[in-house]
Amino acid sequence: MNALEIDLNTGYPDVAAMPNSTLAEIAADVITSGRGLQYAGTLDGIRALRTEVARFLNGHLYTGIDPSELMITSGAISAADIVCRALTQPGDVVITEDPTFFYNINVFRMSNVEVVSAPMISEGIDLQAVEALIERYGKRVKMLYTIASFHNPTGINATLENRKRLIQLVQTHDFTIVEDSTYQLLYYDDTPPPPMFKQLTKDDHVVALGSFSKLVAPSLRQGWIWATPPQITRFKQFKSDAATSLLSSEILTDYLKSGMLDLHICDLREFYGARRTSMANALKAHMSDWAEWTNPDGGFFSWITLPKTISASKVREATLAQGVDFMPGFQSFVAKVPDRYIRLCFAMLPEAQLEAGVAVIGACLKEMQP
Numbered sequence: 001m002n003a004l005e006i007d008l009n010t011g012y013p014d015v016a017a018m019p020n021s022t023l024a025e026i027a028a029d030v031i032t033s034g035r036g037l038q039y040a041g042t043l044d045g046i047r048a049l050r051t052e053v054a055r056f057l058n059g060h061l062y063t064g065i066d067p068s069e070l071m072i073t074s075g076a077i078s079a080a081d082i083v084c085r086a087l088t089q090p091g092d093v094v095i096t097e098d099p100t101f102f103y104n105i106n107v108f109r110m111s112n113v114e115v116v117s118a119p120m121i122s123e124g125i126d127l128q129a130v131e132a133l134i135e136r137y138g139k140r141v142k143m144l145y146t147i148a149s150f151h152n153p154t155g156i157n158a159t160l161e162n163r164k165r166l167i168q169l170v171q172t173h174d175f176t177i178v179e180d181s182t183y184q185l186l187y188y189d190d191t192p193p194p195p196m197f198k199q200l201t202k203d204d205h206v207v208a209l210g211s212f213s214k215l216v217a218p219s220l221r222q223g224w225i226w227a228t229p230p231q232i233t234r235f236k237q238f239k240s241d242a243a244t245s246l247l248s249s250e251i252l253t254d255y256l257k258s259g260m261l262d263l264h265i266c267d268l269r270e271f272y273g274a275r276r277t278s279m280a281n282a283l284k285a286h287m288s289d290w291a292e293w294t295n296p297d298g299g300f301f302s303w304i305t306l307p308k309t310i311s312a313s314k315v316r317e318a319t320l321a322q323g324v325d326f327m328p329g330f331q332s333f334v335a336k337v338p339d340r341y342i343r344l345c346f347a348m349l350p351e352a353q354l355e356a357g358v359a360v361i362g363a364c365l366k367e368m369q370p
Contacts (some may be wrong), residue, residue, distance in 0.1 A: 005323035006357035008344045011152065011300055017271045018217045019255070019264055026254045027247075036247035043236040045072025045224075049249045052256035053224055057210075059262065060185055063199050071232050072244045073223040076182055076211035080104050083178050083207055083225060084111045084143065085238045093137045095144040097125050099332035099341070101152045101180065104145065114140075117334035124148060124158025127165055134173050141175050149193040150183035153332050153343040154303040155296025160194040167197060170205045179208045185265055186214060187298035188273030204228045212252060214300070215265060220248040272300070272347055275354065279346035282355045286362030290369065291342075303329070304342035310368050311339045318364040324357045 030036040040046055050067035057065050073079040088094065090112035096105065098117035108115050116137070118129035125146060134141055146166075148158035170177050179197045187193060198208040208226040216222075222244065225235060255261060279302050280295045287293070287304070294303045306312055312328040319326065329341025342361075346354055 004320070004325055006349065006353050006360070007325050008346075008349070008354075008357050008361075009325040009327045010348060011327075011343075011345045012348045013214050013218065013300075014271075014348050017268060019260065022258075022260060023217060023251060023255065026251050026258075030247065030250045030254065036250040038246055040243035040246040040249060042243060043071075043239045044232060045070070045244055046246065046249050046253070049222075049253045049256075052253050056256050056261065057226070060265075061196065061199055065226060068229045069226055069232065071225040071227070071235055071239075072249060073225060073239070074221045074241055074244050075213060075218075075223040076180060076209050077103060077107060077223075078221075078241070079209040079211075079223045079225045080145070080178065080180065081107050081110070082235050082238045083209065083227075084108050084113070086231075086235050087176055087178075087207075088113045088142045091140070092142045093133075093140040095130060095133055095141060096334055097146055097151065098334050098337075099153055099329060100145065100334070101147060102327075102332045104180075105334055108145070113142075115334055120151065120154050120156055122156065124156065124162035125166065127162065127169065130166070130169060134169070141173065143176050143178055144170065145178045145180065146197075147180045147182070148197065149181060150186065150296055150299030152183070152299065153301050153327070153329065155294040155299055155301055157193050157297055163194055163197055163200060167201055167206065171201075171203075174205075176204070177206045179206060181208055181210045182214060183299040184210070186268060186272060186300075188269055188276055189297050191297070193298065198226055202228070204231055207231060215261065215268065216252065216255065220252055221245060222248055222252050275346045275349075275351060276302075278351040278354050279344065279358070282358035285355075286359045287365065290362065290365040300345050300347040302344045302346060304344060306340040306342065306365070307369075308338065308340060309370055310365065312342050313339050315342070315361065315364050315368065318367070319360050322360050322364075324360040326357075326361065 050070045054065045054067045092113045094108045094113045119126045197206045211223040292305045327343040
């Protein structure tokens with residue numbers, strides 16, 4: 001069996017968890033009315049959507065965001081690209097966590113910056129390592145990219161103390177935290193993560209990014225940047241797509257106005273929380289003797305550490321032959337690391353497939369034991 005049947009590699013949400021019928025009704029109205037068929041004509045996003053995003057974020061984050069502090073983007077990756085190009089020059093240094101969201105490593109490198117990394121520890125990014133990088137690279141450091149809440153790929157939730165100390169570091173050394181908050185609202189154990197960096201300080205040393213891909217639907221391609229109004233003005237100069245899709249923006253505006261997303265998020269927490277639990281149970285049942293892993297309180301991923309004698313890429317070769325795929329963890333690192341990490345996405349597949357996929361991985365690991 002070579003055909004891929006169980007995909008634990010791809011970090012997508014499940015279409016079954018999306019508000020399909022509601023979006024269909026809204027889209028039909030937007031299209032028949034003609035509201036969403038023209039160019040948007042505004043670089044920072046239509047005012048109606050920025051107003052609704054501000055209302056939504058204020059309701060969940062309990063902070064006073066003004067629409068002038070927001071810019072609508074074609075997803076969070078586009079937001080990261082815009083901010084990096086605006087904040088850096090070729091030859092500057094961008095610090096990331098190690099590991100980090102694999103795609104943005106190359107996004108930053110396309111700005112001709114040097115990407116360096118500090119390890120993730122249980123409290124969040126290793127602040128001593130960050131200080132060592134600042135000492136080494138000095139004023140070349142312009143930006144630090146972090147996924148502090150339900151980190152991709154490790155699932156780690158940075159502590160409040162870690163977040164506060166990182167803010168002190170960037171304020172002292174005058175560079176910018178770029179905070180990817182994609183999973184901030186996807187917590188599964190009733191307790192939300194610590195406040196975002198941007199909730200702790202509204203000065204220009206922190207820029208926050210977010211997305212509606214995991215909360216509504218990825219194909220809408222609707223993300224946002226939260227920054228000071230002068231920063232938003234600068235970021236508009238680097239928005240190369242001219243304007244985010246008006247059709248998607250009008251659909252999202254109406255959906256946010258309805259208030260249904262606030263209720264839908266509660267359903268998402270229950271839906272993905274059950275899958276997180278199923279993944280944890282499957283790992284315990286099939287991999288306890290061979291590996292260690294994180295059991296995240298939110299987000300989409302479990303992070304597996306294999307014995308030093310086993311290669312994740314070799315395990316993947318064996319599981320692919322049985323129709324099961326996963327991401328070898330080395331792809332998420334800036335630094336060169338041993339090939340003994342695995343990222344598993346529990347969000348996209350039903351519980352039965354999660355169990356079956358982990359069982360195959362566990363069986364392959366067992367066969368590879370010395």
